[in-house]
Amino acid sequence: MMRINNKYRLEEIIDSIEKWLVKGDITSDILADNFKFISPFWKGSNKTEFLDKFLDPSAYITSSLSKITNFNPVMKFKNISDDSKFAIILQYHTKNGNSVYETVLGTVLDGKLIELRSIYDLHETKVALEL
Numbered sequence: 001m002m003r004i005n006n007k008y009r010l011e012e013i014i015d016s017i018e019k020w021l022v023k024g025d026i027t028s029d030i031l032a033d034n035f036k037f038i039s040p041f042w043k044g045s046n047k048t049e050f051l052d053k054f055l056d057p058s059a060y061i062t063s064s065l066s067k068i069t070n071f072n073p074v075m076k077f078k079n080i081s082d083d084s085k086f087a088i089i090l091q092y093h094t095k096n097g098n099s100v101y102e103t104v105l106g107t108v109l110d111g112k113l114i115e116l117r118s119i120y121d122l123h124e125t126k127v128a129l130e131l
Helices: 010-023 047-054 058-063 122-128
Strands: 031-038 068-078 085-094 099-109 112-119
Touching: 010 068, 010 085, 010 099, 010 112, 031 047, 047 058, 099 122
Parallel strands: 031 112
Antiparallel strands: 068 085, 085 099, 099 112
8 A cells, every 4th residue: 555655545545444443454555654642441542552553453453353243333523624533432242242343533634544533432341242
């Protein structure tokens, strides 16, 4: 997915984030140097801290993905006025019979992801993922 001019279309960034959410694979090239990630469980991170946590997906797979049976629904939306913002809304279902809704909001500037904000109920997440 590497681009010659190092810029990505919004749809490519959305698809890459969806892949990261459901499989653990992150494409580091989509992240701007000033990227920031905000999440109730994973806390806030800059680009380096985010990649330290997620470039090797082992911890994410062990703590979260291995306990999820499926994602349904997964809905992707983009801001139609300027292609700078998107949202992914999903529900995941876990092996212990629980489910959690999560919304991920992204902001893109000059073909790179500058912010990713994950919104969910932390208590429900901890119960569903047995954390």
